[in-house]
Amino acid sequence: DAGVIQSPRHEVTEMGQEVTLRCKPISGHDYLFWYRQTMMRGLELLIYFNNNVPIDDSGMPEDRFSAKMPNASFSTLKIQPSEPRDSAVYFCASSFAGVRGYTFGSGTRLTVV
Amino acid sequence: QKEVEQNSGPLSVPEGAIASLNCTYSDRGSQSFFWYRQYSGKSPELIMFIYSNGDKEDGRFTAQLNKASQYVSLLIRDSQPSDSATYLCAVPQTGTASKLTFGTGTRLQVTL
Numbered sequence: 001d002a003g004v005i006q007s008p009r010h011e012v013t014e015m016g017q018e019v020t021l022r023c024k025p026i027s028g029h030d031y032l033f034w035y036r037q038t039m040m041r042g043l044e045l046l047i048y049f050n051n052n053v054p055i056d057d058s059g060m061p062e063d064r065f066s067a068k069m070p071n072a073s074f075s076t077l078k079i080q081p082s083e084p085r086d087s088a089v090y091f092c093a094s095s096f097a098g099v100r101g102y103t104f105g106s107g108t109r110l111t112v113v
Numbered sequence: 114q115k116e117v118e119q120n121s122g123p124l125s126v127p128e129g130a131i132a133s134l135n136c137t138y139s140d141r142g143s144q145s146f147f148w149y150r151q152y153s154g155k156s157p158e159l160i161m162f163i164y165s166n167g168d169k170e171d172g173r174f175t176a177q178l179n180k181a182s183q184y185v186s187l188l189i190r191d192s193q194p195s196d197s198a199t200y201l202c203a204v205p206q207t208g209t210a211s212k213l214t215f216g217t218g219t220r221l222q223v224t225l
Contacts, residue, residue: 031211042217043157043201056212091156095211101147101203102213104156 004105006092012111018080021108023092024073033093033102034067034077043091049075082112116140117204119216127224132189134219136202139183146178146185147203147213157201157215161187192223 005024013019025032033048047057052069060067064083069075079086089109093102118137126132138146145164149157163169163176163185177186189196199218206212 033213043215045212045214048212050211097211101149101159101162103159107156 004092004094004103006090006105006108008108009106010109010111012113013082015083015112016081017112018078019082019086019110019112021077021090021092021110023075023077023105025075025092025094026103027073029094029096029103030072031095031097031102032069032075033095034075035091035093035104037089037091037107046077079110082110084112087111116206116214117202117216119200119202119219121217122220123222124219125222125224126192128192128194130192132192132196132221132223134187134189134200134202134221135184136186136216137184138202138204140204140207141180141183142207143180143204145205146176148174148176148185148187149201149203149215151199151201151218153198189221192221194223194225197221197223 004026007022030051034046035043036046037043044059046059047067048055049069065079067077087110089107091107092105095102116139148161150160151157161174161176163178166178166180169176173190175188199220201218202216203213
């Protein structure tokens with residue numbers, strides 16, 4: 001298995017632009033999570049899905065953030081418009097039945113200038 | 114009180130020594146606990162999980178859980194320079210085994 005695949009690995013964008021991050025979970029995993037990591041706040045859960053359905057989006061900072069999971073093998077996290085304070089590493093993770101922890105993707109390092 | 118607390122470190126130990134990493138949590142209903150290792154610039158990697166009070170050993174790693182005192186520890190025996198990383202403690206929220214809350218991590222430095 002190739003693990004959780006995220007793209008792009010790095011993204012540099014200008015303030016106000018739309019940013020789309022992509023994730024392909026491990027096949028057979030029914031949970032998908034989007035986390036954001038910064039030095040100041042550590043790992044923060046943004047949203048998670050179970051069987052493609054959003055379960056908890058209480059961690060999404062504001063309406064500029066949205067996430068979708070159109071099928072079991074693909075999810076997107078979109079920021080529109082982006083702001084410098086959105087600069088962080090965004091991780092996607094997946095798990096089976098939520099047990100035994102998650103497998104993380106390699107992350108997307110987002111820089112908004 | 115934060116849900117999951119860890120000392121940020123850095124914790125410096127000489128090669129071959131035992132490294133002891135600690136984590137306290139606030140939710141008494143928590144049933145399972147996870148330790149992740151994160152190398153600089155990399156993603157977190159699961160190294161241990163523990164459900165029951167007591168110790169769980171896996172190679173050089175031992176997880177210790179004390180539910181009464183609400184802490185979980187990770188011991189690394191015979192520490193190696195390759196163990197230098199940030200160690201994250203994670204605890205599921207009560208009622209949802211799937212939603213993990215992470216501590217901010219303890220940075221471990223193993224010196225030669």
